């Protein structure tokens with residue numbers, strides 16, 4: 001056998017997990033494995049953990065999943081989350097009247113926002129750095145004769161593990177590896193929407209919008225665009241402007257971001273109510289413009305192949321419109337943490353047969369319990385954007401109909417039975433392990 005130029009894992013008998021990507025999904029999974037005593041290495045291409053973008057909000061299901069992964073992570077989120085002024089999500093006719101048309105209860109202090117960078121900094125504090133390798137760009141994964149996986153990085157180094165979990169985001173290399181480079185599902189599609197996102201100083205936001213409007217979550221609906229605002233700290237209001245655009249997205253370097261100007265945003269909202277235009281006026285003149293890509297047109301047909309799987313945006317990237325992408329990545333991290341803990345236990349059982357098959361079974365069960373819900377989100381998110389932008393033919397700008405349509409979608413996201421998800425997964429693994437006769441009883 002070839003001696004790798006550098007191996008992160010000496011051939012110890014311990015079950016070992018490789019996580020590719022240190023965004024919210026990868027870091028949450030790492031901390032979930034940490035809490036369960038499972039050995040892992042996290043590989044991240046960047047030189048440190050960093051979250052790009054402004055704010056993020058965790059919906060009730062995401063909060064519950066954070067708690068279940070590890071109460072420490074939930075406590076970390078609560079340390080940086082901004083309390084809601086009022087626990088209602090409110091939708092305003094941002095085009096003609098500036099009046100609230102519909103409001104939805106969030107639960108007590110539910111769906112709070114925080115700065116992405118504050119959250120990831122808190123998580124990094126919890127992470128033992130001995131388990132992290134920065135500057136590693138995964139290029140390919142190879143299965144060795146004994147079922148172990150060898151991961152090859154761009155700098156010529158390698159790592160080895162029993163399983164590889166790709167949490168490497170919307171342009172996932174791991175997804176390309178399991179589906180094939182030429183498979184359309186290996187590449188996300190432009191949704192014909194782009195956005196401007198930024199943080200504006202709270203003192204100015206309060207003066208422009210009113211104390212009340214700046215203190216909690218509001219969305220401004222209208223034709224062909226929408227805007228969302230929520231506080232992420234006592235000093236900052238998060239602003240996201242989503243603009244529909246029939247032109248193709250093209251940048252010379254294939255990136256999903258481009259330079260944008262405030263005047264472009266103002267032009268898109270030119271006939272809107274002055275209150276929305278006033279919010280945009282608070283944003284900087286030069287901003288990044290973010291194309292919104294998703295995986296609706298070419299969904300990944302499966303999330304696991306052998307001992308490799310994908311999670312978070314790598315598996316089911318969606319637009320931001322239902323505020324649930326990161327939350328669904330955290331749900332993935334929860335079920336993977338529980339399944340991989342069970343594999344770790346099984347691998348240590350005396351008399352157990354080779355663990356390579358148990359690893360593959362666990363990832364196939366992960367696929368089974370997560371596929372339907374996560375694909376559902378991708379489709380409902382596109383519909384939600386149509387509702388916000390008055391494009392739904394049956395709903396238009398009728399807030400009563402809008403309320404019904406948006407409420408069931410949010411409730412289906414928020415009221416998810418995480419215990420049942422984990423129970424189903426563990427039962428699924430047990431029955432596979434038993435039917436394969438892989439474990440001998442204690």
Ligand SMILES: Cc1cc2nc3c(=O)[nH]c(=O)nc-3n(C[C@H](O)[C@H](O)[C@H](O)COP(=O)(O)OP(=O)(O)OC[C@H]3O[C@@H](n4cnc5c(N)ncnc54)[C@H](O)[C@@H]3O)c2cc1C
Nearest residue numbers: 021023024025045057138168169312313320324325326327
């Ligand atoms: C404008 C906007 C607002 C949003 N708001 C919300 C919200 O309020 N609530 C919510 O729940 N969701 C929200 N989302 C969705 C959420 O941001 C994403 O679902 C989430 O951040 C995805 O996390 P991830 O860890 O799966 O992927 P990513 O954050 O993309 O992380 C992937 C990581 O993998 C690394 N990586 C990539 N390729 C490689 C490689 N080859 N080798 C090694 N490492 C690699 C990257 O450097 C990165 O660190 C929003 C999205 C957008 C665009």
